[in-house]
Amino acid sequence: MADKNPELMEKIVSLSKRRGFIYPSSDIYGGYAGFWGYGPYGGDLGHNIKQHFWDKFILEREDIYPISTSIIMNPQVWEASGHVSGFADPLVECDKCHHRFRADQLEDKNKCPDCGGSLGNERQFNMMFETHVGAMEDDSSVSYLRPETAQGMFTNFKNIIDSFHPKLPFGMAQIGKAFRNEISPRDFLFRSREFEQMEIEYFVDPRDPKKIDQIFSDFYEEQQKFLHEIGLTPAKIHKIDVPAEDRAHYSKKSIDTEYDFPFGQKELLGLAYRTDYDLKAHVGKSSADLSYFDEETQERFIPHCIEPTMGVDRLVMAVLSDAYTEDDLGGEKRTYLKFSSIVAPVKAAVFPLLKNKPELVAKAREVYQMLKKEIPNIEFDDNGNIGKRYRRQDEIGTPYCVTIDFDTLGENPDLKDTVTVRDRDTGEQRRVNIKDIVSELK
Amino acid sequence: MADKNPELMEKIVSLSKRRGFIYPSSDIYGGYAGFWGYGPYGGDLGHNIKQHFWDKFILEREDIYPISTSIIMNPQVWEASGHVSGFADPLVECDKCHHRFRADQLEDKNKCPDCGGSLGNERQFNMMFETHVGAMEDDSSVSYLRPETAQGMFTNFKNIIDSFHPKLPFGMAQIGKAFRNEISPRDFLFRSREFEQMEIEYFVDPRDPKKIDQIFSDFYEEQQKFLHEIGLTPAKIHKIDVPAEDRAHYSKKSIDTEYDFPFGQKELLGLAYRTDYDLKAHVGKSSADLSYFDEETQERFIPHCIEPTMGVDRLVMAVLSDAYTEDDLGGEKRTYLKFSSIVAPVKAAVFPLLKNKPELVAKAREVYQMLKKEIPNIEFDDNGNIGKRYRRQDEIGTPYCVTIDFDTLGENPDLKDTVTVRDRDTGEQRRVNIKDIVSELK
Numbered sequence: 001m002a003d004k005n006p007e008l009m010e011k012i013v014s015l016s017k018r019r020g021f022i023y024p025s026s027d028i029y030g031g032y033a034g035f036w037g038y039g040p041y042g043g044d045l046g047h048n049i050k051q052h053f054w055d056k057f058i059l060e061r062e063d064i065y066p067i068s069t070s071i072i073m074n075p076q077v078w079e080a081s082g083h084v085s086g087f088a089d090p091l092v093e094c095d096k097c098h099h100r101f102r103a104d105q106l107e108d109k110n111k112c113p114d115c116g117g118s119l120g121n122e123r124q125f126n127m128m129f130e131t132h133v134g135a136m137e138d139d140s141s142v143s144y145l146r147p148e149t150a151q152g153m154f155t156n157f158k159n160i161i162d163s164f165h166p167k168l169p170f171g172m173a174q175i176g177k178a179f180r181n182e183i184s185p186r187d188f189l190f191r192s193r194e195f196e197q198m199e200i201e202y203f204v205d206p207r208d209p210k211k212i213d214q215i216f217s218d219f220y221e222e223q224q225k226f227l228h229e230i231g232l233t234p235a236k237i238h239k240i241d242v243p244a245e246d247r248a249h250y251s252k253k254s255i256d257t258e259y260d261f262p263f264g265q266k267e268l269l270g271l272a273y274r275t276d277y278d279l280k281a282h283v284g285k286s287s288a289d290l291s292y293f294d295e296e297t298q299e300r301f302i303p304h305c306i307e308p309t310m311g312v313d314r315l316v317m318a319v320l321s322d323a324y325t326e327d328d329l330g331g332e333k334r335t336y337l338k339f340s341s342i343v344a345p346v347k348a349a350v351f352p353l354l355k356n357k358p359e360l361v362a363k364a365r366e367v368y369q370m371l372k373k374e375i376p377n378i379e380f381d382d383n384g385n386i387g388k389r390y391r392r393q394d395e396i397g398t399p400y401c402v403t404i405d406f407d408t409l410g411e412n413p414d415l416k417d418t419v420t421v422r423d424r425d426t427g428e429q430r431r432v433n434i435k436d437i438v439s440e441l442k
Numbered sequence: 443m444a445d446k447n448p449e450l451m452e453k454i455v456s457l458s459k460r461r462g463f464i465y466p467s468s469d470i471y472g473g474y475a476g477f478w479g480y481g482p483y484g485g486d487l488g489h490n491i492k493q494h495f496w497d498k499f500i501l502e503r504e505d506i507y508p509i510s511t512s513i514i515m516n517p518q519v520w521e522a523s524g525h526v527s528g529f530a531d532p533l534v535e536c537d538k539c540h541h542r543f544r545a546d547q548l549e550d551k552n553k554c555p556d557c558g559g560s561l562g563n564e565r566q567f568n569m570m571f572e573t574h575v576g577a578m579e580d581d582s583s584v585s586y587l588r589p590e591t592a593q594g595m596f597t598n599f600k601n602i603i604d605s606f607h608p609k610l611p612f613g614m615a616q617i618g619k620a621f622r623n624e625i626s627p628r629d630f631l632f633r634s635r636e637f638e639q640m641e642i643e644y645f646v647d648p649r650d651p652k653k654i655d656q657i658f659s660d661f662y663e664e665q666q667k668f669l670h671e672i673g674l675t676p677a678k679i680h681k682i683d684v685p686a687e688d689r690a691h692y693s694k695k696s697i698d699t700e701y702d703f704p705f706g707q708k709e710l711l712g713l714a715y716r717t718d719y720d721l722k723a724h725v726g727k728s729s730a731d732l733s734y735f736d737e738e739t740q741e742r743f744i745p746h747c748i749e750p751t752m753g754v755d756r757l758v759m760a761v762l763s764d765a766y767t768e769d770d771l772g773g774e775k776r777t778y779l780k781f782s783s784i785v786a787p788v789k790a791a792v793f794p795l796l797k798n799k800p801e802l803v804a805k806a807r808e809v810y811q812m813l814k815k816e817i818p819n820i821e822f823d824d825n826g827n828i829g830k831r832y833r834r835q836d837e838i839g840t841p842y843c844v845t846i847d848f849d850t851l852g853e854n855p856d857l858k859d860t861v862t863v864r865d866r867d868t869g870e871q872r873r874v875n876i877k878d879i880v881s882e883l884k
């Protein structure tokens with residue numbers, strides 16, 4: 001179990017805002033509890049994580065069909081799935097100040113942590129955000145913001161069968177926003193009210209439990225590899241075999257992956273064998289035919305389902321806190337983000353040594369334009385002195401800085417058309433010929 | 443003005459569902475009026491349109507900062523923006539059947555189009571979806587789903603200034619979902635209740651009206667080029683100079699671009715000069731300092747803003763209807779989608795001539811793997827006979843089909859290691875050496 005480090009958490013939140021990764025939502029109005037927004041670098045970081053998921057789980061295989069369904073669906077979806085009746089957290093209210101709390105997160109269940117008043121009886125609070133669709137605001141128009149992307153896949157199972165006629169096993173995937181009205185949002189992006197999920201529903205043949213076991217453990221391995229590839233330290237990742245009494249009643253097997261966040265070891269992603277619970281629930285409510293026909297054996301049945309699920313924002317936060325590093329470089333303290341090259345928002349930055357020498361700036365822009373054709377996510381920067389620029393690129397986690405100096409222009413003829421390439425982690429610089437930069441950076 | 447063609451519209455909706463482009467939301471529950479979902483090909487089509495926007499308006503320039511803000515924001519944002527008080531459509535209700543209608547869309551304002559009953563008085567119906575945030579469902583917790591992405595940018599103007607210190611002119615951009623509780627959703631994706639926007643807020647120096655005019659007309663040109671690049675027929679695109687009486691009171695100039703949809707000529711995207719209305723509204727409500735400091739002249743002022751805005755779903759629908767083509771090929775009627783290569787969901791498909799010849803299948807998979815490294819969005823297909831496969835690829839708009847036949851394997855030694863490449867639009871096939879396919883396709 002990792003130690004909690006609230007000071008580190010504060011530093012990450014502060015750097016995230018200062019450098020344009022993550023801003024509090026509606027900041028100029030004092031924020032809005034449980035809501036955040038992504039600035040340019042945070043957006044790129046999240047995009048790179050999503051892109052890697054897409055490459056690995058959709059593009060590189062041929063058996064997973066991506067879809068993108070609406071956030072507001074027919075409310076019958078949430079009746080069938082059990083969310084209307086059962087997606088609730090225990091809530092208690094203070095009799096005195098009327099503040100409300102999640103009962104399972106209170107250390108003392110009798111006294112209000114805000115005013116010391118006495119707490120009332122526990123009741124179930126449904127976490128789905130409600131809204132009304134259509135021009136009549138009555139019960140018939142009650143609708144919900146989806147609390148998960150998964151149901152968008154189960155309800156499109158038949159559409160995918162009809163359009164693509166896939167053979168088992170096959171999966172569906174969705175990346176998209178989900179909403180939960182958390183009673184106590186907290187821990188930065190960790191428990192927010194609006195977040196983004198990357199979920200897969202992978203359908204398997206229930207007649208072959210050995211193959212189901214194999215597929216389950218393959219997904220577990222793929223999830224772990226994914227976490228390593230986006231740059232998380234293996235020693236900070238923990239496997240939690242969820243015991244039967246903590247699993248949903250329909251779940252036959254479930255492995256959570258937890259991570260040492262600055263605020264403690266907490267769930268990062270999940271993997272669950274959900275049997276045929278979801279498809280059957282929708283058959284029961286909708287009377288739709290959600291069966292699969294096996295042409296070989298001429299049998300018809302409802303497939304079982306394995307669900308690997310991740311949250312983009314939790315991954316962003318894990319990557320940020322894993323990358324956050326303070327060290328001494330050349331006798332000065334510095335902060336940098338040790339991003340893997342896959343997730344780094346900016347892959348390289350190009351500088352002229354001095355901004356007031358037109359020939360340096362012109363050459364630097366020429367190098368920048370050349371590199372940008374090969375590596376779109378690069379930056380040109382001629383603001384402030386070079387030390388300040390290095391510091392800024394360190395703080396946004398740029399792996400390499402390319403500097404055009406007087407030697408590049410031929411002041412030392414032996415070094416003409418070479419540049420310095422500085423390594424973020426060591427701060428060391430070496431000279432590279434302009435024509436070799438792309439291959440060096442790649 | 444284009445003729446309406448409801449039959450074409452039906453064909454597009456039907457092909458979209460059959461081939462996995464667009465599905466009605468919650469289909470197995472009979473759908474949900476105003477909500478749709480994207481299948482694998484529709485998702486790719488939308489993604490390609492968004493990627494082209496991103497490449498053109500963000501990556502290829504250095505002056506536009508992308509952000510991604512929350513769908514639910516502090517409700518004060520919508521009070522400041524004027525949406526709480528003024529974002530409404532005129533609603534009338536039938537006294538007899540109590541059905542409700544948008545008054546401005548009715549031909550006869552007295553009689554109910556559903557039952558012939560008499561219609562009551564017109565009232566204003568706010569189109570924002572309401573919800574409650576937090577555990578108390580009272581007025582203090584009322585919140586809204588954003589009806590546009592624009593306000594997420596105005597409310598982050600100061601964050602971008604503080605993180606990046608940009609010089610005027612500069613912009614912000616956001617791609618994301620927005621929600622409007624339309625009284626009468628209709629025309630497929632055109633007037634839906636949940637949709638995706640791509641908006642830019644471009645901030646300019648109010649002291650230089652000539653430059654503002656130039657920037658405005660540059661954006662208009664860029665929008666038109668964008669539409670041509672994603673494959674829309676120029677003759678179907680119409681420029682509408684919005685007259686002063688139809689513009690918002692703060693808008694100094696506004697150009698809508700309309701398109702000949704199958705249901706008539708309708709708005710596709712917009713461009714508006716919004717002055718300093720939005721930033722000033724947020725200064726008034728929040729007391730935040732949303733000014734810009736010009737270091738050269740040492741002046742401080744609130745910038746003006748030009749807003750180019752597009753809807754992803756309307757673009758998807760325009761691209762689909764522009765691409766939809768029926769012709770005769772080799773004496774047979776066929777349907778195909780004449781997508782531009784930028785937006786086509788699948789760039790090429792690879793087939794073995796016959797599926798039951800292992801040597802053909804093995805060679806085809808080898809070619810497929812080789813191509814996939816260079817062009818990720820390609821498909822392998824060995825289902826059904828080759829004619830059926832061509833027909834399927836035509837219907838999803840794949841520009842090229844690559845077929846591995848016995849000559850590829852050397853049955854005719856002169857043709858060894860060549861494949862046929864079939865052109866979607868002409869149906870013509872030519873033989874290409876395997877090592878040249880990538881460059882031929884590109």
